Amino acid sequence: MDELINQLVQSIQPDIVTWVIFPLAIFLARVMDVSLGTMRIIFTARGKYLVAPLLGFIEVFIWIVAVSQLVRNIHNLIAYLAYAAGFAAGTFIGLQIERKLAIGKLMLHIIVQSGAEELAFKLHENNYGVTTLDAQGSAGAVKLIYTIINRRDLKHVETIIHEVNPKAFISVEEVSETQAGIFPARPSIFRNTFLNRKTSSK
Numbered sequence: 001m002d003e004l005i006n007q008l009v010q011s012i013q014p015d016i017v018t019w020v021i022f023p024l025a026i027f028l029a030r031v032m033d034v035s036l037g038t039m040r041i042i043f044t045a046r047g048k049y050l051v052a053p054l055l056g057f058i059e060v061f062i063w064i065v066a067v068s069q070l071v072r073n074i075h076n077l078i079a080y081l082a083y084a085a086g087f088a089a090g091t092f093i094g095l096q097i098e099r100k101l102a103i104g105k106l107m108l109h110i111i112v113q114s115g116a117e118e119l120a121f122k123l124h125e126n127n128y129g130v131t132t133l134d135a136q137g138s139a140g141a142v143k144l145i146y147t148i149i150n151r152r153d154l155k156h157v158e159t160i161i162h163e164v165n166p167k168a169f170i171s172v173e174e175v176s177e178t179q180a181g182i183f184p185a186r187p188s189i190f191r192n193t194f195l196n197r198k199t200s201s202k
Helices: 002-011 014-045 051-072 077-101 116-125 151-164 189-201
Strands: 105-112 131-137 140-150 169-175
Touching: 014 051, 014 077, 051 077, 105 116, 105 151, 116 140, 116 151, 140 151, 151 169
Parallel strands: none
Antiparallel strands: 105 140, 105 169, 131 140
16 A cells, blocks of 8 residues: 555656645645634634634644645745635635624614514514613604624524514624523424424324
């Protein structure tokens, strides 16, 4: 097996290793470590203090390996370009991964001139906690509605708001930590599967 690997390595042209394989390896390593770094920063901001250090350890380990290889091939311009391209791609991929995970909580500030009771009822009906306050705006009396939601539920809440009051003003801000509160329950995958099978069997 070792002889086969040695023969395979020796059969590869040195130019291919220098100008293609090595820069590609640097690019992939940089994509991985920057993606992890982007997620680490986001997890830290979300208060995930156990996950962030683990991601930081892996990120720095990959970065050290990539930089050490880059220094050993200091005259390889393609490797430098691959290093920079990996940084850009890693930032983009890290943000996309975090967006798909939708971790954390958000606070929504909703301002309406009318229909506040109906909107609050609709949000309560969907198991979202709501606080309403009377306020004065530039156009007269308004209602302020506050709700803290899971980040993954933002689209659902926005849909409810737009259905009840399309002219509502909405602002969204990150919440690093909450205690207690009301949040919609998310049924487990196992429970959903069991109920679907039970229903289909009838």
